[in-house]
Amino acid sequence: MFAAYAARIDRDRPLSGLELGERPAPEARPGWSTVTVRAASLNHHDLWSLRGVGLPEDKLPMILGCDAAGIDEDGNEVVLHSVIGQSGHGVGPKEPRSILTERYQGTFAEQVAVPTWNVLPKPKELSFEEAACLPTAWLTAYRMLFTNAGVRPGDSVLVQGAGGGVATAAIVLGRAAGLRVFATSRDEARRKRALELGAVEALEPGARLPQRVDAVIETVGAATWSHSVKSLRPGGTLVISGATSGDRPSHAELTRIFFLELKVVGSTMGTKDELEDLLSFCAATGVRPVIDEVLPLDRAREGFERLAAGDQFGKIVLVNS
DSSP states (O other): OEEEEEOSOOSSSGGGGEEEEEOOOOOOOTTEEEEEEEEEEOOHHHHHHHTTSSOOGGGOSEEOOSOOEEEOTTSOEEEEOOEESSSOTTSOTTOOOEETTTSSOOSSBSEEEEEGGGEEEOOTTSOHHHHTTIIIIIHHHHIIIIIISOOOTTOEEEESSBTBHHHHHHHHHHHHTTOEEEEEOSOHHHHHHHHHHTOSEEEOTTOOOSSOEEEEEEOSOTTTHHHHHHTEEEEEEEEEOOOTTOSOOSOOOHHHHHHTTOEEEEOOSOOHHHHHHHHHHHHHHOOOOOEEEEEEGGGHHHHHHHHHHTOOSSEEEEEOO
């Protein structure tokens, strides 16, 4: 079957390890289901995999892709939860949690195999392309906001780095949940787009907010860390799920953190139950993922290049014809 896969690890030039071509189709195994992929979305996790983060060389070649929606063996329209080993279903009881493509072949292919427990019904209200955007970036944003930040309607939130998949999801989900959302971006066009999606104000990174916020959604890391901490009200919560600009800020702001009793919470992906809630939330409210571009799988390299350049706003989706 045709697939986009990591053939080599290159930490400095990750795209040099990306290959498109034929790979073996999934083999049947007890407790697993094979899904015919209709749509799959790109994540920064795929670029990190090409750099060897979470993907050891002895696992190569590895089909990339965490997220997918498609058709299961019984003809049902489904969405995949991409965290393997979280429950013990389909794997050994002592196997540590992993994300697709760290141990098991991914979704940038005509078919993918996952534990049957990881297969969820796709709401009829969502297209395959829309549903394929949810299991990583949008699920991450959902968990950051509603589980780890614990915000409620009327609360205020700062979202750093508007335009990235998680940040864009947080703006849309926050607006739909009745939050007062502020956003930052270096790019004027992205700030304008953030306003269109529901942010009450979009500012340049580091700019003073009109008020201190209840929570910060942080995926940028070192470049925005100090601003994130300084933007919180006393007792506020900073939730971090990524560090695209690096994980070693020059100022950790430890004095401010303990003096104002701020909470710093790490967040990774989300549970199957949270994905079910997110799917229901989107179906019921009309919220839809922001899709930047849809490409056929054989043009996957173009999608990776755009993601690496950082010039997209929202998700890039790959589809099988």
